[in-house]
Structure formats: C-alpha cells, structure tokens
Amino acid sequence: MQIKEFQNMMRRLYFHRDSERGTDGTLDWLVEEVEELREALKGDDIKAIENEFADVFAWLASLANIVNIDLEKAALQKYDNKCPKCGLSPCDCPF
Amino acid sequence: MQIKEFQNMMRRLYFHRDSERGTDGTLDWLVEEVEELREALKGDDIKAIENEFADVFAWLASLANIVNIDLEKAALQKYDNKCPKCGLSPCDCPF
Numbered sequence: 001m002q003i004k005e006f007q008n009m010m011r012r013l014y015f016h017r018d019s020e021r022g023t024d025g026t027l028d029w030l031v032e033e034v035e036e037l038r039e040a041l042k043g044d045d046i047k048a049i050e051n052e053f054a055d056v057f058a059w060l061a062s063l064a065n066i067v068n069i070d071l072e073k074a075a076l077q078k079y080d081n082k083c084p085k086c087g088l089s090p091c092d093c094p095f
Numbered sequence: 096m097q098i099k100e101f102q103n104m105m106r107r108l109y110f111h112r113d114s115e116r117g118t119d120g121t122l123d124w125l126v127e128e129v130e131e132l133r134e135a136l137k138g139d140d141i142k143a144i145e146n147e148f149a150d151v152f153a154w155l156a157s158l159a160n161i162v163n164i165d166l167e168k169a170a171l172q173k174y175d176n177k178c179p180k181c182g183l184s185p186c187d188c189p190f
Contacts (some may be wrong), residue, residue: 001100001167005153013178013186027133030167038122041162050169053159057098057170060155064148067136074145075152079101084175091108094138095171 003072010061018062026066030059098167105156113157121161125154 010018018026037052064071066068078084105113113121132147159166171180181188 001171002162003096003101003131005168006098009174009176012122013184014175014178016188023136027136034122034126037158041118041122046164049162049163051173052175053116053155053164053166054169056155057152058174060148060151063132064161067144069141069145069148071148071152073102074149078104078107078146078149079153081104081105081107089108091112 004070005028005062006057006073007061010058011065014062015065018066020055023063026059026063030056030063033059098170099165101152102156102159102166104161105153109157110160118158118161121154121158122147125151128154133189 024077033052033055036048037056040048040052043049061071064074082089083091083093085091100128116124128147128150132144132151135143135147138144156166159169176182178188180186
C-alpha cells in the first residue's frame with residue numbers, strides 16, 4: 001500500500017474524531033503509543049509488537065491529517081534514497 | 096511510494112548503524128523525534144514540520160528493520176480500511 005493511501009484510509013476512518021481531539025491531544029496519544037511499543041518490545045509476542053507498530057504509524061498519519069501534511073511527500077522530500085546529511089546511499093556519514 | 100519500499104530504503108541507508116545502536120537506543124531517538132515534531136508544530140514553518148514528520152516516520156521504519164517487523168503488513172493487518180475496534184468504515188465507535 002502507498003504511504004498516501006494509508007494516510008487517506010486513516011482520514012476516512014478517523015478524521016472527524018481526530019480533528020475534534022486536536023493537535024496536542026493527538027500528539028499525546030502518539031507518545032502513549034510509542035511507550036506501548038516500548039513495552040511490547042520487552043516481550044516476544046510478535047503479534048503484539050506488530051499491533052503497536054501499526055498503532056504508532058496510524059497515529060502519526062492521523063496527526064498529519066489534522067495539520068494537513070502529506071506524509072509521503074514529506075518523507076520523500078527528506079529521504080529520497082539518500083541520507084539527508086551526507087547525500088550518500090547507503091549512508092556512510094558520521095552523524 | 097509503498098510503505099514497504101520506504102522501509103527498505105531506510106534499511107539500505109541506515110541498517111548497519113541502526114543495528115549497532117540497538118532497539119533501546121533507536122526507541123530513544125524515536126521519542127526524541129516525536130518531541131521535535133511537537134516543537135515544530137508550535138510554529139508555522141511548514142517545511143520544518145514536514146521534516147519532523149519525515150524523521151518520525153524514518154525512525155519508526157528503522158526500528159521496525161532492527162526488530163524484523165514488516166511495517167506495511169503490520170499496518171494492514173490492524174487497519175484494513177476499517178476500525179479495529181468497531182469494525183466499521185468510517186469508524187463510528189465510541190472508543
């Protein structure tokens with residue numbers, strides 16, 4: 001699936017509620033989901049780990065919808081098959 | 096770009112260094128990037144906001160590479176055009 005399609009799917013599913021919750025509230029949920037991912041990664045339940053990766057990605061896409069950012073465009077502007085710091089692919093920079 | 100292609104691009108660019116840093120170190124960077132996104136969202140510099148969205152997505156993909164999770168597969172397993180809680184699209188559940 002295209003990154004853009006996933007973001008659009010999140011918009012169809014959740015935009016109304018996401019926009020009511022607002023930017024700060026959605027950011028707080030994103031942070032919470034990263035912490036849930038950290039907890040899942042302490043165990044070895046692959047399904048739980050996959051679910052938490054899915055949730056972090058979903059909340060990131062939701063947040064992008066609220067603030068009207070195209071996640072795919074943003075990602076490719078910065079990471080177009082090369083490191084944005086050293087310009088090389090694969091990256092061999094010291095950063 | 097497909098979600099899977101973006102994850103593979105991150106692998107080509109950064110896998111060697113990501114795997115040396117390890118899961119905890121990469122998670123810490125992901126949290127740091129979410130906080131940088133929060134700071135960027137307090138301003139109105141669209142380019143800076145796009146860059147921070149790109150970074151959070153990039154670090155999430157890097158973390159998935161380290162722990163051998165297919166981010167696209169994980170996302171579609173949980174969010175296949177319907178809310179995983181209520182099963183509806185668009186979501187109308189109270190959660």
